[in-house]
Amino acid sequence: xxxxxxxxxxxxxxxxxxxxxxxxxxxxxxxxxxxxxxxxxxxxxxxxxxxxxxxxxxxxxxxxxxxxxxxxxxxxxxxxxx
Amino acid sequence: xxxxxxxxxxxxxxxxxxxxxxxxxxxxxxxxxxxxxxxxxxxxxxxxxxxxxxxxxxxxxxxxxxxxxxxxxxxxxxxxxxxxxxxxxxxxxxxxxxxxxxxxxxxxxxxxxxxxxxxxxxxxxxxxxxxxxxxxxxxxxxxxxxxxxxxxxxxxxxxxxxxxxxxxxxxxxxxxxxxxxxxxxxxxxxxxxxxxxxxxx
Numbered sequence: 001x002x003x004x005x006x007x008x009x010x011x012x013x014x015x016x017x018x019x020x021x022x023x024x025x026x027x028x029x030x031x032x033x034x035x036x037x038x039x040x041x042x043x044x045x046x047x048x049x050x051x052x053x054x055x056x057x058x059x060x061x062x063x064x065x066x067x068x069x070x071x072x073x074x075x076x077x078x079x080x081x082x
Numbered sequence: 083x084x085x086x087x088x089x090x091x092x093x094x095x096x097x098x099x100x101x102x103x104x105x106x107x108x109x110x111x112x113x114x115x116x117x118x119x120x121x122x123x124x125x126x127x128x129x130x131x132x133x134x135x136x137x138x139x140x141x142x143x144x145x146x147x148x149x150x151x152x153x154x155x156x157x158x159x160x161x162x163x164x165x166x167x168x169x170x171x172x173x174x175x176x177x178x179x180x181x182x183x184x185x186x187x188x189x190x191x192x193x194x195x196x197x198x199x200x201x202x203x204x205x206x207x208x209x210x211x212x213x214x215x216x217x218x219x220x221x222x223x224x225x226x227x228x229x230x231x232x233x234x235x236x237x238x239x240x241x242x243x244x245x246x247x248x249x250x251x252x253x254x255x256x257x258x259x260x261x262x263x264x265x266x267x268x269x270x271x272x273x274x275x276x277x278x279x280x281x282x283x
Contacts, residue, residue, distance in 0.1 A: 015256060045200060
């Protein structure tokens with residue numbers, strides 16, 4: 001990540017890994033990645049970073065009793081919910 | 083990412099008319115999402131539970147003002163985010179700002195850590211210790227970046243929905259998400275780079 005192109009493309013990488021970047025910029029990034037090992041590492045580790053956070057988010061749990069206390073506070077205990 | 087029940091459809095008419103059974107359905111479908119966001123923002127279960135309860139009390143009180151332009155969950159996220167920010171401001175007066183700082187050093191994080199740790203075994207990447215580092219890295223983000231990251235990458239909201247919750251343009255959401263992700267990549271590269279060296283050594 002030292003050259004002019006590396007810095008120039010940095011702000012686009014987040015959208016690139018989401019697959020939402022416009023085609024022209026995607027092509028530009030891919031041309032650059034073919035020649036720049038450092039940027040390939042940055043893109044791969046950025047991708048993995050986002051993947052890891054998605055994976056941990058899926059494991060977030062709501063403690064027992066939270067729902068029951070909420071429904072009680074809202075006076076919704078005896079109402080059908082589904 | 084957190085599973086969002088996009089298919090959940092509620093009767094706006096019933097909600098606005100104060101139908102408690104319909105409100106119970108709305109609460110049941112959304113309370114987990116709201117609790118998780120509040121917990122990630124506040125880092126304390128009791129605080130998160132207080133925000134959760136306040137969010138739905140306020141929502142019920144203001145149901146007639148809900149115009150249905152955004153989805154009910156986006157609307158609830160908006161109330162919850164404001165509640166959590168109010169609590170944070172009470173706890174740390176003067177320290178809680180969701181605005182972007184003016185200094186240039188808040189621009190794109192230039193990648194300094196160039197280590198390819200992608201191929202580390204999954205059990206290393208998802209170990210208890212690694213997960214604690216992932217959490218700490220989020221906590222170190224400035225609030226204006228952390229909020230966008232939590233809504234987009236942890237809660238799984240779209241760019242548009244995140245903008246609606248935080249009153250930001252889609253462009254601002256994308257820029258902040260990019261900055262947050264690059265900072266987190268840098269933090270994780272430092273940590274996993276060392277772990278990789280330890281494993282080899």
